[in-house]
Amino acid sequence: MKRLLSILLCFVSLSVFANEPAGEGAKAEGFNPGEMILHHIGDSHEWHWLATDNGNFTTYLPIIAYRPNKGVSVFSSEKISNGEAEGAAKEYDGLKLEHEHLVSTDGSKVYDFSITKNVAGLIGSAILMLVVFTLVASGYKKNHGRAPKGIQSFFEPIIVFIRDEVAKKNIGPKYERYMPYLLTVFFFIWFNNLLGLTPGAANLSGNIAVTMVLAVMTLIITLASSNKYYWAHIFATPGVPKPLLPIMIIVEVIGIFTKPFSLMIRLFANITAGHIVVLSFISLVFIFKSWAVAPVTLAFGLFINVLELLVAVLQAFIFTLLTSMYIGGAVEEHHDADMQMGYDDGSASTHAH
């Protein structure tokens, strides 16, 4: 293992050296792994499936822009797509793309509500989830009072696990009303983590906007279901001397927001980091332009990919677990121990890799 690690480190440092002249010299021709990776984990206004010598296979997605002075404009991204071409950006209806960022030519404000690659992926995963889980639900209708079958028996243990080990244990007797959110968030993250690992698909759960929305929803649900014990713990933390209370109140109030913030960063960083590592190993081939590097790329790429399959379910589980812990802390009746509240403070750094 140590030897493998040293080889890995060797290649990583080599790639840095190999990268440098390309960045300085022939920029148009040279392969820039950093740019390629950021392009792959980022969002885009077109869905680029694959590139061959004969051209690119791209689906152009609709652009929906709102400008306060001009109103809403909808058109295909083909009209302003720059593709691989260099030089002046294409313009349409006073709009152009600057590094996949929609801006207006006259510098006025643009609100971009385009169906980007991530939004398209989001719609796809939403439809997939709806189909899968209505199928599972129909299994319960069909096999009523009998043992589960097929897809139903695959998802049942997972649903039962979320209910018994995550919701019941951390929220307590009031767990039932939070089950829909916990199940949806778990499967949403898991499905999108797996879809994000699929070549050519959108990197949705590694996008900070997506994880931010999920974290904010957890925050809103936590605050909406909080009882007086929760607030008593924040504004009059039991066991804290009076003179220290002003400091504790500040710490606890910040704590309300750091918890969802850690949720957002953890999921985003884990998925993004995984993608960067996989893409880095793939980049080695293009950096060295040699067959000799293929076994290393293949071995490490495969290893990281399999690891990412584990991380996909692990991160979905951690997000759901921590969400149910925060909710559990908010609905808990007797707030004598702050085990639930303080649980995340130390574990946040250990989960992120």
Place this chain on the structure above:
Amino acid sequence: MLPAFLSPELGLIFWQLVIFLLVLFLLAKFAWKPILLALKEREDNIEGALRMADQAKIEMQQLKAGNEKLLADARLERDRMMQEATQMANQHREAEKARATAEANTIIQQAREAIQTEKNAALAEVKNTAAKLSLDIAERILRRELTDPAAQTQLVDSYLKDVKLN
């Protein structure tokens, strides 16, 4: 300014919010609710069935214990009755034996007494007969004594022959 991949885009936030809430609502209504209900129902069913099985087991045990008690009681009763019957039979036999012995003794006693009486009577009669016979013989001897002593002896013999000693 944050790098592009670290700054959340307004459009994606909007779509994520809308689509996630839509998925949450639809799944809650058409998937999670029926699934969780069915799971709960099945678990309740299984729990109920297990409880009923336990109860049936306890009832069976109670029934079995009752049966065994009944059987043991019956066995005890039978033993008791057997013992009583044996005792009664024994008593009866003893009593019967005692009665028979007593009766036999009485009969023997009576027989003895009767024999004694008969014997006495017989002896008395023998005595009387012997006396009467002696007298008769003496009388006849006295009547014919003079004629022939041989005849006398013959006569005595013939008389003696006539006398049948019962």
